[in-house]
Amino acid sequence: MWAIGVDLAWSPRNPTAAVVLRWDGDHWAMEAWAEDLGSDAEILEFLAPYREDPCVIGIDAPLIVPNEEGSRPCDRWIAARFGRYHAGGYPVNRRWLRSFGGLRGEALARALTTGGFTLQPPLTPRAPIRAVLEVFPHPAAIVLFGLRRIIRYKRLSRGPWVRGLRRWHRQLLALERFNPPLHWPETWRSRGRGNLTRRSLKAWEDRLDAAFCAYIAGYAWFHGPAGYEQIGDLEHGYVLIPRHPV
DNA sequence: CCAATGCATTGTTACCTTGG
DNA sequence: CCAAGGTAACAATGCATTGG
Structure with a gap:
């Protein structure tokens, strides 16, 4: 079983990171990663060695966006529930995403479902499925780590950025x-030390995000419905957030 | 109580600094 | 002097908090 995380950039002009975890019977182990993927084709090529096998893929990008404008119900629900942790999302719609050159998440998800993947989150723990899921790191971190507030580690000025990333x-x-x-x-x-350029900080950030996305997907696979919450539905868009199994 | 502010998200653009 | 790298501001939308 593979668990894969993809930190998908909105535009193919910006780098996308991906991490592959391998199930070793009682734990996840890091199998491979990439942090400078460009086009969708490049991403699919990176996934090629794994995506014919049982595989759960967590993507940090909107995969189902039926609304032309305004926001998705799941984005509003996320904002309502996680806003006080500063973990509200960015509301998305088709018009807005298109202005950046396309609905990448949707295109990637379609390529995968055409190849036999489902968007349905795992219904049974540790079943050999092939699924692709929309995940969102910030709310997931709030839940899994019991944070009172998100850790800010994105696009800050240099000092706070390094501190946030280290944390x-x-x-x-x-x-x-x-x-x-x-x-x-x-x-x-x-931990990051030495020559931390903007580029290397961004790469580090993307790598960590992709690894976390992979873990969230693997967590949902391992625990099944007891280990995640599906906010929204497959028709209007959803986000999968992990939860501590009872 | 309502309006204004701040914060979440990413990509683009304009401008500044630094290096060769 | 030019290229490259870094930074600030802006864009759209909704919730939470704060000020009046």
């Missing part, structure tokens, strides 16, 4: 002790 990194390392555990490779454990 986010340290937080994610704790997944090692979660159920199921995520085993980090040694190269992922070292």
Whole structure:
């Protein structure tokens, strides 16, 4: 079983990151990653070795956007529930997304469903499914880590950015002790030091986000419906948020 | 109580600084 | 001097908080 996370850029001109986790019987292990994917074709090529196998893919991008303008119900619900943690999302609609050159999430999801994937979140724990899910890291972090407020680590000025990323990194390392555990490779454990250019900070951020998306997808697969909450539906758009199984 | 502000999201654009 | 890299401001929408 594979669990894959994709931190999808809105435009193919900006880099997309992806992380592949392998199920090793009692934990997830890092199999592969990329942080500079461009076009949809490039992303699908990176996924090619895995997407014929049982596989759950978590994508940080709107996959189902039926509304031409305004916002999706699930985005409003997310904002209502997680707004006080500052984890409200950015409301999306087709017109707005199109202005950036296309509905990428939808296109990617369609390519995958054409290849046999479903958008339906896992109904049974640890069943060998092939599913692609919309995930949203910030609310997921609030729930999984019990935060009172999101960790800000995106697009800040340099100092706060580095601090935020280090904190986010340290937080994610704790997944090692979660159920199921995520085993980090040694190269992922070292905290950013030395020549942290804007480019390398962005790459680090994208990598961490993709890894978290992969874990969220793998978490939903492992626990089944007890381990996630589906906000919204397949018709109007939904977001999958993990929850602690009771 | 209502209006204004702030914050969440990403990409583009204009402008500034730095390096070679 | 030009290229490249960095930064600030803007765009659209909704919720939470704050001020009057």
